[in-house]
Amino acid sequence: MWKKIRVSLLLCILLIVAVDTWRDMHQDWTKPIIVLLHPINADGQAATSQYIQQISTDDLSEMVNYLQTQSKEFRDQPIAFHFQLGRELTTLPPKFPEKKSVLNNILWSLKFRFYAWKQHQGEDGSPSVTLYLNYYDPKLQKVLKHSTALERGRIGSVNLFASRKQSSSNKVVLVHELLHTFGAKDKYDFTTGQPLYPTGYANPEQQPRYPQQRAEIMGGYIALSESKSKTPEDLEDTMISRLTAQEMGWVK
Numbered sequence: 163m164w165k166k167i168r169v170s171l172l173l174c175i176l177l178i179v180a181v182d183t184w185r186d187m188h189q190d191w192t193k194p195i196i197v198l199l200h201p202i203n204a205d206g207q208a209a210t211s212q213y214i215q216q217i218s219t220d221d222l223s224e225m226v227n228y229l230q231t232q233s234k235e236f237r238d239q240p241i242a243f244h245f246q247l248g249r250e251l252t253t254l255p256p257k258f259p260e261k262k263s264v265l266n267n268i269l270w271s272l273k274f275r276f277y278a279w280k281q282h283q284g285e286d287g288s289p290s291v292t293l294y295l296n297y298y299d300p301k302l303q304k305v306l307k308h309s310t311a312l313e314r315g316r317i318g319s320v321n322l323f324a325s326r327k328q329s330s331s332n333k334v335v336l337v338h339e340l341l342h343t344f345g346a347k348d349k350y351d352f353t354t355g356q357p358l359y360p361t362g363y364a365n366p367e368q369q370p371r372y373p374q375q376r377a378e379i380m381g382g383y384i385a386l387s388e389s390k391s392k393t394p395e396d397l398e399d400t401m402i403s404r405l406t407a408q409e410m411g412w413v414k
């Protein structure tokens with residue numbers, strides 16, 4: 163008797179997890195997409211704190227417009243994105259393992275999902291995606307560690323500069339990570355940082371091929387030559403390719 167109850171309970175939990183995972187991987191794009199952003203003062207600096215205080219919903223509208231305009235390229239109706247600025251958090255998401263291994267990655271993703279679950283306790287609503295924005299003072303931190311996002315769990319840990327001057331390039335990083343949570347794949351070479359040809363190019367057909375004018379958002383960089391590229395400074399310097407749109411299920 164008890165054994166039967168235990169087994170059915172376990173099956174129930176498994177079913178819930180399976181349904182959740184399926185839902186994370188099959189977004190219904192006809193529904194509004196709620197993106198919740200939690201800023202975090204990652205270096206504990208007063209300047210970083212000041213920067214976080216002045217972030218406003220106006221800063222988010224450019225990303226919303228970008229995503230709506232880009233989605234219209236592939237769909238009759240633009241996708242309705244809504245960005246919400248959540249409360250500031252005091253605990254950083256778990257650090258991505260320095261040593262890459264399958265086990266480390268699994269452990270990290272479990273830790274990160276547990277972190278997200280804990281932070282979400284007592285909060286209303288269930289956003290489509292939650293991004294944790296770790297802000298660093300650019301005077302102290304010249305280079306940021308790589309941001310990471312999970313499709314299963316729909317969460318991302320995004321490292322950004324706490325500076326108005328970098329707010330445009332921050333948006334490029336943020337949108338790139340956001341698209342990862344919907345299943346978009348990187349399209350650049352991890353060792354050289356060069357966008358992959360042709361998938362990581364905004365305009366692979368262009369003659370002559372270089373310099374490219376824009377970056378494919380998951381290619382991450384604007385190719386200037388076969389071995390040189392630069393980072394886009396603004397969302398306007400980027401676009402979303404058909405392949406990336408397909409990976410997210412925007413288009414068949």
Ligand SMILES: [Zn+2]
Binds near residue numbers: 338342348
């Ligand atoms: Zn990426």
